[in-house]
Amino acid sequence: xxxxxxxxxxxxxxxxxxxxxxxxxxxxxxxxxxxxxxxxxxxxxxxxxxxxxxxxxxxxxxxxxxxxxxxxxxxxxxxxxxxxxxxxxxxxxxxxxxxxxxxxxxxxxxxxxxxxxxxxxxxxxxxxxxxxxxxxxxxxxxxxxxxxxxxxxxxxxxxxxxxxxxxxxxxxxxxxxxxxxxxxxxxxxxxxxxxxxxxxxxxxxxxxxxxxxxxxxxxxxxxxxxxxxxxxxxxxxxxxxxxxxxxxxxxxxxxxxxxxxxxxxxxxxxx
Numbered sequence: 216x217x218x219x220x221x222x223x224x225x226x227x228x229x230x231x232x233x234x235x236x237x238x239x240x241x242x243x244x245x246x247x248x249x250x251x252x253x254x255x256x257x258x259x260x261x262x263x264x265x266x267x268x269x270x271x272x273x274x275x276x277x278x279x280x281x282x283x284x285x286x287x288x289x290x291x292x293x294x295x296x297x298x299x300x301x302x303x304x305x306x307x308x309x310x311x312x313x314x315x316x317x318x319x320x321x322x323x324x325x326x327x328x329x330x331x332x333x334x335x336x337x338x339x340x341x342x343x344x345x346x347x348x349x350x351x352x353x354x355x356x357x358x359x360x361x362x363x364x365x366x367x368x369x370x371x372x373x374x375x376x377x378x379x380x381x382x383x384x385x386x387x388x389x390x391x392x393x394x395x396x397x398x399x400x401x402x403x404x405x406x407x408x409x410x411x412x413x414x415x416x417x418x419x420x421x422x423x424x425x426x427x428x429x430x431x432x433x434x435x436x437x438x439x440x441x442x443x444x445x446x447x448x449x450x451x452x453x454x455x456x457x458x459x460x461x462x463x464x465x466x467x468x469x470x471x472x473x474x475x476x477x478x479x480x481x482x483x484x485x486x
Contacts, residue, residue, distance in 0.1 A: 216479035218433040220420035224275050226440070227414040228287040234416075235287050238279025241456065243417050245273040245435060271437065271463040271471060275417075278454050282398035288442050288459065289402060290411035296390065297397035298325055304385045308333070314351075314374045320389040321370015329387035331364055333378055340384060353377035415440045415461060429478040437463040437472040 224237040250267035286293040299320070306316045318324060332340045333354065341354045343362035353375050354362035365373045372383065419433035444460035465471050 216431050216433065216476055217422055218419040218431075219422050222420050222433075223418040224277065225416050225418070226284075226287055227416075229412045233283075235281065235283045236279075237275055237277040237284060237457075237459065238281070239277055241276040241278060243273065243275045245271070245417065245437075247271050273461055275459045275461070276456055277459070278456050280457055282400055285445075286400045287411065287413055288445055289400065290405070290409075291400040291402045294399045294401065295397070296394040297399045298388045298390050299394075299397075300386070300388050302386045304387075306383045306385070308374050308378050308381050308383055310379045312376075314376060314379055316372045316374070316383050318370035318372065318385055318387060320387075320391070321367075323389045323391050324368075324370040325388040325390055326368070328389075329366065329370075329385060331366075331372065332384040333362055333374070334382040334384065336381075348373065351375045410441050412439050412441055414438055415463070431479065432475075432477040433479075434475040434477075435472065436475065437461075438466040438470055439464050 221240045221242050224240050224243055225234045226237070227234045247269070248271075249269040252265045252267050253261035254263040254265075255261050282293055285291065301318075301320060304319055308314055308316055318329070329345075330342065331345070332342045335341050335355060341362055343354070343364045346352075346363040346365050348365045350363055351365055351373055352363040355377050362374075362378070367373075370387075372385070374383075415437045417435040422431050440461045440463045442459055442461050444458070446458040446460075448456050448458070463471060
């Protein structure tokens with residue numbers, strides 16, 4: 216038979232449940248490998264070869280992922296709601312004597328997450344340090360090492376008169392109280408030998424038997440897998456891709472998995 220394209224991949228978490236998809240698969244590989252033990256005499260080639268330990272492992276590169284996918288792979292705890300991020304919020308320090316600016320999502324600010332900068336009189340951004348109320352200072356003051364702001368628990372930034380009228384650039388995280396269609400996967404410290412296991416299925420793209428014109432499909436099912444590595448690549452001008460390494464082992468029944476070939480052509484096995 217022929218198989219074309221990267222196909223699809225899905226896994227079922229340990230203990231069963233709803234399968235989760237590894238979305239927009241770019242590539243997938245499976246390697247079945249055994250160690251060979253050679254018996255040699257005084258000549259070039261071995262006189263006997265025996266197979267030893269074996270492994271079944273591979274890699275899947277995919278581009279679309281869901282909270283359920285990451286939770287199933289990592290063993291993390293899945294919960295509703297999530298922290299959001301605002302990058303590059305721009306405001307103005309008022310000319311009135313309070314000299315305060317309130318972050319747009321300051322009411323649910325994640326404490327300590329803010330990065331604050333001020334565009335100085337020359338048009339350059341200067342990053343300010345957080346201080347306590349009463350210690351605020353402007354970066355424009357001669358002898359001042361850097362600007363200082365203070366912040367309240369609800370995201371009110373306080374500056375000094377020397378910064379009045381200047382632009383503020385803020386990046387921070389916040390956690391809205393009403394948060395629909397958002398999730399958090401929490402990763403906690405665990406003991407060794409507690410990694411999450413899952414069943415993995417690779418589904419080849421349906422094609423046609425070149426001789427009979429019947430629809431073909433190739434599926435690989437591995438009954439018990441563990442993921443030694445999960446890697447995410449963040450790039451300047453590209454999508455984020457996820458690399459999942461997996462290794463399969465025999466399930467409780469002693470079975471590694473199955474290779475399913477639909478309308479493969481050729482001579483069928485005897486019933």
